[in-house]
Amino acid sequence: MSVIVRTVPSTPIRTSVQTWETIVGLLTEAGQEAQAKLTAVTGVAATLIAEEYTSLAPIVVKPARGERVRIYTAHGALALEGEEPPPLATWPLVEAGWSLSLPCAAEDIDEMRDLLEKHPEIEVRDLADGITAAAAPACASAPGTFTINYDELERP
């Protein structure tokens, strides 16, 4: 398992709400079920972004399959100097079974958990908690499981 990382410039480039909208756009496309679920927690997510917790610890996205995605936000001078994050190579929330974890200061966790009670895929965690490091494997992609179509190969 390896990890994909993105950093989204936040204030003063964009407001906290706009930062969350950018993150939602990074993870989902229009009409996707997960997009509505993420949009529904904009208030909580924008609050945590405004507190800049997401610059200290990442938002962790665990897809049902595939690589985890860690998203940080940059603020102040780092936001001004930062570049826009490139799109991901996949839509990680397209398949049910995903989860998303937001970093939060210990003193705010209970309140945020209450607010997220009706959103089982989304959780908050203590930003002081470590993140399990995943060592990069020698071969990141699985060897191709191809079927060879020799008729196609011989076709001029």
Next chain:
Amino acid sequence: MTQVTTSRRLPDVASPGIADARLLPDPDLAESWAAIVLPDGMKGEMARSAIASTRLRSAVPFDELPLHGVLLLSGPPGVGKTTVARGLADKVARTLTGEPWVFVEIDPHGLASSALGRSQRAVEQLMGTQLDELAQAGPLVVLIDEVETLFTNRAALSMETNPIDVHRAVDAGLVGLDRLARRHTNVLIIATTNFADAIDPALSSRADRVFTVPLPDASARREILERTIAAVAAAFPGAESLLAPEVLDTAAEVAEGLDGRQLRKAVAAACSVRPGAQGDPDRVTPADLLDVLRSRGGWA
């Protein structure tokens, strides 16, 4: 086109360095493969090389067999290198089935910047992040057209033009290439160049195969002319007289030294060369075509 259910996402073609991105197989690229005329057996050998490289890399450790999955196509302009490269990408995806392939065409000019360090960062971003993540998500074909722009021969750079940034960008490209080769066995990189001598030798040495695409021979010239005239005649039936075997034979003979692009444009030029035809392709004659090919004026 086959509907593919996948979470794979195509890169934004508006982002720096990306000229095209699509899921494979793709009918347009299949047409490229069918349309291009190369010397006998060359297309088949290219396809076999790509398939063998992909299979070997997935089964044999890199340290034992250091294949980078790079095919280099060199040759003069107009012989169809880019067209065949795009077609080859599709051919590979149709031959090695089971997972959806993504095709990405790199625009090396989009990575260059006059700002110090910017080119290097753009190359790192592309090779180290975007292509790496695309390969992580599944099989990938990357086309780098005019590869000498990205992998410029560092030994040939003039020290008077402060080539530090170019050095760094080439270094970043090579590091990215090595990283892709070691981490992902399902990546095929097809590079094309008109200037093989302008490519950094470090890239040439990483190519698993180098194909030199020559100017078309008489047989290929005849086939190119025939295909082009047939396409014109499908829309303008008056052009069918150009398809007579003796006309095609003579035209192919007269056109020695022309590349595929020039041959195709000669058919268009023939439609306008004679004032009496008034630019009407229905009134083009075999003599018009032969005149254009003999004079080579204005288009070759």
